Amino acid sequence: MNYQNSLAFAIEQDELDPLKEFRDRFLIPKHKGKDAIYLCGNSLGLQPKSAAQYIADQMANWQNLAVEGWFQGSDPWLEYHKPLTRSIANIVGAKEQEVTVMNSLTVNLHLLMVSFYKPDSKRFKIIMEGGAFPSDQYAMESQVKFHGLDPKNAVIEIFPREGEVTLRTEDILNCIKEHGDELALVMFSGINYYTGQFFDLQAIAKAAHEAGAYAGFDLAHAAGNVPLMLHEWGADFACWCSYKYMNSGPGGISGIFVHEKHFADKTMNRLAGWWGYRADKRFLMAPGFDPAVGAEGWQVSTSPIILLALFKASMAIFDTLGNISTLRKKSVALTGYLEFLINAINKDLGENVFSIITPTKEVNRGCQLSIVCSRNAKAIFNYLAENGIIGDWREPDVIRLSPVPLYNSFQDVYHTAKHLANAIEAVK
Numbered sequence: 001m002n003y004q005n006s007l008a009f010a011i012e013q014d015e016l017d018p019l020k021e022f023r024d025r026f027l028i029p030k031h032k033g034k035d036a037i038y039l040c041g042n043s044l045g046l047q048p049k050s051a052a053q054y055i056a057d058q059m060a061n062w063q064n065l066a067v068e069g070w071f072q073g074s075d076p077w078l079e080y081h082k083p084l085t086r087s088i089a090n091i092v093g094a095k096e097q098e099v100t101v102m103n104s105l106t107v108n109l110h111l112l113m114v115s116f117y118k119p120d121s122k123r124f125k126i127i128m129e130g131g132a133f134p135s136d137q138y139a140m141e142s143q144v145k146f147h148g149l150d151p152k153n154a155v156i157e158i159f160p161r162e163g164e165v166t167l168r169t170e171d172i173l174n175c176i177k178e179h180g181d182e183l184a185l186v187m188f189s190g191i192n193y194y195t196g197q198f199f200d201l202q203a204i205a206k207a208a209h210e211a212g213a214y215a216g217f218d219l220a221h222a223a224g225n226v227p228l229m230l231h232e233w234g235a236d237f238a239c240w241c242s243y244k245y246m247n248s249g250p251g252g253i254s255g256i257f258v259h260e261k262h263f264a265d266k267t268m269n270r271l272a273g274w275w276g277y278r279a280d281k282r283f284l285m286a287p288g289f290d291p292a293v294g295a296e297g298w299q300v301s302t303s304p305i306i307l308l309a310l311f312k313a314s315m316a317i318f319d320t321l322g323n324i325s326t327l328r329k330k331s332v333a334l335t336g337y338l339e340f341l342i343n344a345i346n347k348d349l350g351e352n353v354f355s356i357i358t359p360t361k362e363v364n365r366g367c368q369l370s371i372v373c374s375r376n377a378k379a380i381f382n383y384l385a386e387n388g389i390i391g392d393w394r395e396p397d398v399i400r401l402s403p404v405p406l407y408n409s410f411q412d413v414y415h416t417a418k419h420l421a422n423a424i425e426a427v428k
């Protein structure tokens, strides 16, 4: 796209935007009586206007049907998650049976590792990206300790080369090869939360399998953000949260993926609960766990219907998009515009005050740009906040800004860049 540094250009792009109607489906926080510019969907997506009604409907079912709500009403709770798995399968590129919604993200990561991390004396190592989201680091560390191993030997973190900020795919693949015989699991995020780097998950899964290891992905920052093809890429398992790019509310329900190639494996460990029991026989309450075939077999507890209602409101919006590629197309244009405008600021200043550490190529990133400020970083971030621009701050000097194609506009991006440029003078 040929970008221009002008408000007229931004207005024109917004008018041409095939997704422009979607912004109106969300509640946008206010700043001094006007819409704030919300660029923080990487942390918590905005509330769909419809969400309150989805909850109200289930409160009414509870009120009117009480326990019969599990079996009666327009959408009985027992089957309430079913249409959601269809939507989510579309978003992550899976077969319907390969996904379900349950629990929270880190809990699901642990549950899946019970099945997919089976260290023995020979194969016990986990490879992950250095600087992964802390919860994932703690999960790996505690899993390894749980098996009586020392994280120092068992967890291999890959860091960027000296002087570089993101990982090279070749380095990831070489590291997998190097530890091949001792490798049990390659566990990567889809998009690193700090740098915004989108990893080559297909290549990583392939290398893991060639080494004889499993490949698992944490897609917290990728699901609903970038196109994914988990089934085709052959990922063994994956999990994600839905409160970032999928707008399901704080602490919203998580999702899991288990590749169908594992469905027949009866030897797999799992921490079972009755909600993972085959649905047709669950209420016989018989002894002996007989799992549902598919991802549902990993469910443990009764569906949290209110959380699912929030997620359903969100999926109704994604469903009307049809194909996630329209979303991606706008996302690439919008994030590219922010990058273009930031580069223009640096050019005007004759100095790189704002260094974007997120990769430049669109295949290597999603919505988010992570921007290192060379001076007055925190003051610049505060200046943005005072002017109604909500991004987020990561120590020591990184501002993360994520234009989200469902509810952000080219004008949002344009005004953000103007404020970034003004901030440099204002905070001197």
Ligand SMILES: *Cc1c(COP(=O)(O)O)cnc(C)c1O
Pocket (backbone or CB within 6 Å): 104, 105, 106, 107, 133, 135, 136, 189, 193, 218, 220, 221, 241
């Ligand atoms: C946001 C995020 C989490 C958060 O996990 P919760 O269990 O929902 O608190 C975990 N891992 C990654 C990679 C994340 O981006």
